[in-house]
Amino acid sequence: MKTLQQQLGNYGLYHRSKRNIATHLLGIPLIVFALLCLAARIQIPIGGLDIDGGQVLVFASVVYYLMLSVSLGLIMALLLTLLVVAAQPIAAMAVTPWLIISVGLFVFGWILQFIGHYFEGKKPAFVDDITGLIIGPLFVTVECLFFLGLYKELAQQVNAIAGPSKA
Structure with missing residues (x-):
């Protein structure tokens, strides 16, 4: 498995434009939220408990x-x-509003992603490496942390691989 620095740096190679990063700051959370809204509708009985598909996705992602x-x-x-937790009330809605909200957010999130990649002039990272789909949410989070002045050493390591971001 690649290191944190390698994965963020490789993902960063596709995300150097500040406009692209800005679209990802909204687009990726919308996509993740939409997927959780869709998956939370799936109920999985385990040992007398009902967990939902969103919880399973979160658990698997967090382990990674x-x-x-x-x-x-x-x-x-x-x-x-x-x-x-925010997705569960949407998953509990009737089918039509649940799908309209979930699919609408998913599509809007991807539209933002593709607008960002238009600014970047590069294809999305997951086209070349499917792990980009799970690294995207982490990348957005660390970009926010970097902006706050946190994880400075990690920021330097990522920039050493990807190069500095540009306007």
Whole structure:
């Protein structure tokens, strides 16, 4: 498995334009939230408990993030837990509003992604490496943390691989 720095750096190679990063700051959370809204509709009985598909996605993602970085994995656990909790009332709606909201957010999120990649002049990272789909949410989170002046060493390591972001 590639290191945290390698994965963020490789993903960053496709995301150097500040306009692209800005569209991802909204687009990726919308896509993740939409997927959780869709998956939360799936009920899975386990040992007398009903868990939903969104919870399973969050658990699997957090395990992966924790393998890359304990501190970032915990941050992602908090953020994704908030999203899956917010997704559950939408998943409980009647079919039509549930689908309109979930699919609408999903499509809008992807439109933002493709607008960003138009600015970037590069295809999305997942086209070349499917792990870009799981690294995207982490990348957006670390970009916010970098903006706040946190994880400075990681920011330098990512920039050493991807290069500095540009206007």
